[in-house]
Amino acid sequence: MEDLSLDLYWDRRWDYLTQVKRPSRYIGEEWGTLPPKSGKEDLINLCLAYPDVYEVGMSYVGYQILYFLVKSLDIADVDRVYAPWPDMEKLLLSDREPLISLEMKRPLKSFDVIGFTLQYELNATNILTMLDLSFIPLRSVNRSEGDPIIIAGGPGALAPMPYAPFIDVFCMGDGEELVVELLTFLSESRLLKRHEKLKLLSEIDGCYVPMISGPNKSVKRRILSLQRAFAPEGCIVPSDKIVHDRASVEVFRGCSRGCRFCQAGMIYRPVRYRKPEEVCRLAKKILSKSGYEELGLVSLSTCDYPWLKDVLDNLSPFLSENKAVLNLPSLRMDKKAVDIALKLEHMRKKSLTFAPEAGTQRLRNVINKGVTEEDIKNTLETVFEAGWNRVKLYFMMGLPTERDEDLQGIVDVTRLAYSIGRSFNKRASLSASIAGFVPKAHTPFQWEPQDSIDELKNKGLWIKSRFHERNISVSYHEPTQSFIEAVIAKGDERVGDVIERAWKYGARFDGWGETFKFSLWQRALEDCGVDPYKITARQLSYDEVLPWDHIDVGVTKEFLWLERTKALKGEVTEDCRWSSCNECGLQRLCFVDEGAP
Numbered sequence: 001m002e003d004l005s006l007d008l009y010w011d012r013r014w015d016y017l018t019q020v021k022r023p024s025r026y027i028g029e030e031w032g033t034l035p036p037k038s039g040k041e042d043l044i045n046l047c048l049a050y051p052d053v054y055e056v057g058m059s060y061v062g063y064q065i066l067y068f069l070v071k072s073l074d075i076a077d078v079d080r081v082y083a084p085w086p087d088m089e090k091l092l093l094s095d096r097e098p099l100i101s102l103e104m105k106r107p108l109k110s111f112d113v114i115g116f117t118l119q120y121e122l123n124a125t126n127i128l129t130m131l132d133l134s135f136i137p138l139r140s141v142n143r144s145e146g147d148p149i150i151i152a153g154g155p156g157a158l159a160p161m162p163y164a165p166f167i168d169v170f171c172m173g174d175g176e177e178l179v180v181e182l183l184t185f186l187s188e189s190r191l192l193k194r195h196e197k198l199k200l201l202s203e204i205d206g207c208y209v210p211m212i213s214g215p216n217k218s219v220k221r222r223i224l225s226l227q228r229a230f231a232p233e234g235c236i237v238p239s240d241k242i243v244h245d246r247a248s249v250e251v252f253r254g255c256s257r258g259c260r261f262c263q264a265g266m267i268y269r270p271v272r273y274r275k276p277e278e279v280c281r282l283a284k285k286i287l288s289k290s291g292y293e294e295l296g297l298v299s300l301s302t303c304d305y306p307w308l309k310d311v312l313d314n315l316s317p318f319l320s321e322n323k324a325v326l327n328l329p330s331l332r333m334d335k336k337a338v339d340i341a342l343k344l345e346h347m348r349k350k351s352l353t354f355a356p357e358a359g360t361q362r363l364r365n366v367i368n369k370g371v372t373e374e375d376i377k378n379t380l381e382t383v384f385e386a387g388w389n390r391v392k393l394y395f396m397m398g399l400p401t402e403r404d405e406d407l408q409g410i411v412d413v414t415r416l417a418y419s420i421g422r423s424f425n426k427r428a429s430l431s432a433s434i435a436g437f438v439p440k441a442h443t444p445f446q447w448e449p450q451d452s453i454d455e456l457k458n459k460g461l462w463i464k465s466r467f468h469e470r471n472i473s474v475s476y477h478e479p480t481q482s483f484i485e486a487v488i489a490k491g492d493e494r495v496g497d498v499i500e501r502a503w504k505y506g507a508r509f510d511g512w513g514e515t516f517k518f519s520l521w522q523r524a525l526e527d528c529g530v531d532p533y534k535i536t537a538r539q540l541s542y543d544e545v546l547p548w549d550h551i552d553v554g555v556t557k558e559f560l561w562l563e564r565t566k567a568l569k570g571e572v573t574e575d576c577r578w579s580s581c582n583e584c585g586l587q588r589l590c591f592v593d594e595g596a597p
Helices: 003-011 061-071 086-095 121-133 175-188 194-201 276-290 308-321 335-343 345-349 361-366 373-385 404-424 453-465 479-489 493-504 518-527 557-569
Strands: 044-050 076-082 113-117 149-153 169-171 247-250 294-298 325-327 352-357 390-397 429-436 472-476
Touching (some): 044 061, 044 175, 061 175, 061 247, 113 175, 121 479, 149 194, 169 175, 276 294, 308 325, 335 373, 404 472, 453 472, 453 479, 479 493, 493 518
Parallel strands (some): 044 113, 247 294, 352 390
16 A cells, blocks of 8 residues: 555544544554564564553553564564544544554555454453454454454453454464464465465464364464563553553563462463563663653562562662662562562552452462461551551452351451551551452363352442441442453353444443443343353353363363362462472473573
């Protein structure tokens, strides 16, 4: 496509920017982006598509990695796009204007490949919006030679069947290696027909092509050594405030703590470390290039990084010299995490976030949280005594085996935190956020039922009613959203029909309280003849074939069932990094990474 036509596509958008909220979502031109590779007509063009708004998608580190990785290849170029808010969608529809990419201003239909990430089930309808606005058929079976190949990765790709009608190729596992192999294949197979390409893609390890393979072919997740993985030395600085507005360096991937509700802790095993000298080198490089004044060390549990103290000692002079600070995410309630926080003087001006998850020791043992009553009390006393006056706590309700005393335990832990805080500072404040349990694929709780909407609502209301203090804020996640999340998380291809029907009725941005409309989903479920309670409320047996059983994430079904059995007995499983091997199925890969201590 000629530059002139691209300019015309963009010129027509300027009028839209005065009619929408946060027009900066659509402008691009951010610091740190790399120019298009002009003068090369044989490039494979990939558009990374995040199915949520700019400020959410720009916080996703995975797309920053893939962006700079593809830019480093000779065979491909890359651009980005984010889901337009309903006000922009309305304008595009009214004028029959296509959705265009952020940097090159190209219609998405002109790309060779569009890559979605499936981070959150309630983004599903946004994928359909983005395809529809691009004049790309929603379903794979209706696409022709002129349409891009639609790929998808992320945790949702490991339970793919609800998305299967809409996605051509699912990429299972670490994307750095798999995306390069996929783009290389497409570069070498330009003369093949679309169907021939998909058939050959289905033979690549880690690629699942539903239209070719159906729901029966076993697909194994690709696992990459972090030491050999591509790591960007720069970052894109957003044009507006985003959710996680900082430079980021991934310090390790995976987690073996073994929380039994946590999908990420199971599907991203084994733990793979980045060496401390490489972490420090990348951090300094990215901060210097970007101008950011805040650095995040990214992982599922950063305080478990073995060389964290060494990294902090190395980076401290550089951070101080450049007037930059280090940010730590949600902390474990243990001495090691608090000791790290105490080293970061600037953090005392902010709130600290902890996730005890459950209110009683019995239930924390069930979920294998690994936090004791003493840990909680000592942590709270230490942080409030050290000068923090704001603490956030995260809990879950509706967990397997939950009893009334466990709900009371949430109240008790919250009151304990408030009482300890007030004993050190009368202005101490506390917030508690409670999420409804959603059973996820490839976890020990994948066989468990979810509480009904009414049960979750009543539990949330009861907990909230226990508090009247001005400095305690308690909130709970909307149960109807948790319900639809579970329907998609545990669903099969029939749920794909429900997603499409709900989208046609107007479902958009279902993860957002202001736009989520449960009635649209109720209507869609009824129209498609899908009983959601058979998906969410039924206790499943070990012998039952689950919609994601053909996806091999490495962790075995036998291990997950054993963990479920131990959960029901209240038995804990130690982290294999500091105890004996738990034989989860990935033991042959554990600690073979060059970065392992």
